[in-house]
Amino acid sequence: xxxxxxKRLLKRSWNIPQWMKKKPxxxxxxxxxxKFLGTYFFAIALIISIAVVFDINxxxxxxINNRAPLKAIIFDYYLNFIPYYTNLFSPLFVFxxxxxxxxxxxxxxxxxxxxxxxxxxxxxxxxxxxxAACIALVTYVLSTEVIPTGSVTRLRFESIYKKKKxxxxxRNIQLEVDSGVIAYMERYEDxxxxxxxxxxxxxxxxxxxxxxxxxxxxxxxTAVHKWTVRDYMIREMKGMKETITRGDRLDTIINMEPQDxxxxxxxxxxxxxxQLHSYIQKQKQRGFANIKIFEVEYHRxxxxxxxxxxxxxxxxxxxxxxxxxxxxxHLGIGIALSFSYILFQTISSTFAINGNVPASIAVWIxxxxxxxxxxxxxxxxxK
Numbered sequence: 001x002x003x004x005x006x007k008r009l010l011k012r013s014w015n016i017p018q019w020m021k022k023k024p025x026x027x028x029x030x031x032x033x034x035k036f037l038g039t040y041f042f043a044i045a046l047i048i049s050i051a052v053v054f055d056i057n058x059x060x061x062x063x064i065n066n067r068a069p070l071k072a073i074i075f076d077y078y079l080n081f082i083p084y085y086t087n088l089f090s091p092l093f094v095f096x097x098x099x100x101x102x103x104x105x106x107x108x109x110x111x112x113x114x115x116x117x118x119x120x121x122x123x124x125x126x127x128x129x130x131x132a133a134c135i136a137l138v139t140y141v142l143s144t145e146v147i148p149t150g151s152v153t154r155l156r157f158e159s160i161y162k163k164k165k166x167x168x169x170x171r172n173i174q175l176e177v178d179s180g181v182i183a184y185m186e187r188y189e190d191x192x193x194x195x196x197x198x199x200x201x202x203x204x205x206x207x208x209x210x211x212x213x214x215x216x217x218x219x220x221x222t223a224v225h226k227w228t229v230r231d232y233m234i235r236e237m238k239g240m241k242e243t244i245t246r247g248d249r250l251d252t253i254i255n256m257e258p259q260d261x262x263x264x265x266x267x268x269x270x271x272x273x274x275q276l277h278s279y280i281q282k283q284k285q286r287g288f289a290n291i292k293i294f295e296v297e298y299h300r301x302x303x304x305x306x307x308x309x310x311x312x313x314x315x316x317x318x319x320x321x322x323x324x325x326x327x328x329x330h331l332g333i334g335i336a337l338s339f340s341y342i343l344f345q346t347i348s349s350t351f352a353i354n355g356n357v358p359a360s361i362a363v364w365i366x367x368x369x370x371x372x373x374x375x376x377x378x379x380x381x382x383k
Contacts, residue, residue, distance in 0.1 A: 028114070032127035033134075040097035040135060044086050047093070051085055052078060059162060068161040076157045080150030084269075087142045087304075092338040094135060094308050098128070098315030099334035106322040121381055125316060132312040140305040144273040151269040170262050176285065177255045180204060185217070190262055193219040198229070200254070211235045219258055220251075227254050268297040295359035296349045303363045304345075310367060310374050311338070317377035337373075341366055 055078075063073060086093075105111050114124060173185040173195070186197035198217040202210040215231035229252060234245040260283070271279060276298045283291045315334055344366035352362035 029127040033131050035101050036097060036128065036131040037134065039101045040093055043093045043096045047089070048082055048086055052081070055081070062162050066161040072157060072161070076153045080154040083142055083150060084147055084154065087139055087147055089342070090135070090139050090304065091307055091311055091341050092335070094132070094311045095315050095334040095338035098312050099319045102316055102319040106320055109322065111320050112322065121320070124320070125313070128312050128316055129309065132308045136305040136308040139308065140301065143301040143304065148270050148272045151266065155266050155270065173261045175256065175261060183254065183256060188258065188262060190258060193221065193258065209237055225253050225255055225257065227252055268294045273298060273301060292353045292359060296352050296363060299360050299363040300345070300349065303367050307341070307367055307370070310370050311341070313374040314370065314377055317374070317381040320381055341370060344369065
């Protein structure tokens, strides 16, 4: 019996090519990804548990003396403490996970077996890069959205129950509050919302047209941008004519708030990345110079996430070869490299904050340096 031509045509049209039937991830890939991520999260749980125990031992007296509620200790402090330090030491966890797991594979001759089947070292890196991408994504989401929200609660807890000092004043404040309007304060005290030796200059076509000086200026918390000026003098210049006005008190609207120039401890950690970007652009337009720490935080979040790929390549290249000494040497080198990476991050950030190095360049210096190390080790790795 002959087959219906229409049926034959339909069967042929639904015939899927062999390359489309291949699974994107093979069983070996899934095995490496599960082991890599499992080791990574196990290392996090182990080290953070130790860190929490040490922190409790160090601060238990402060918690008791300041009568910190148990609920606040657990949910306000430690529930936000854990993701903060997990993200901070993520490079260390990546190195430990890669080297520990890969060294076990090499020690059990599993990598040799993979290479004997014709698998290249480049193909071996495929599941590792997928795992690094997962870690990078989690790290980025934590640092840009989750941790800033939790840091608000954590820092508030520390200021109440750990007696951490915070900046409550600012000196020599100068910023552009509006187009052609420059404000200056010699000192601002946050406890009474008062600034001292205040001046406000207004320019038109690069010429000074108004100059206000005041002994004190106080922020009114009941309204936005409302300030009360005391013991003031206003000089208005119109050509060769000058008018002087004096007074004891004047309520006025000035487009600035204390948070625009009063930077508190850890303030950059409480902002999400979109908030940081908006704050940096706003302060640059106003001519406020003390924003390096915010720029460093913004770029560091991206650089730290990208580091997962570089450190993974270094870890696999170091530990994929079987050695007589076992994984001890690999683990030692990996921990030394991870701590040196964190050290370089701190040093480069310090250069950006206290020096003239742009923040966008300074935070990427460790990544660039370790990228060259990764390329060298990758070429030297057993093929």
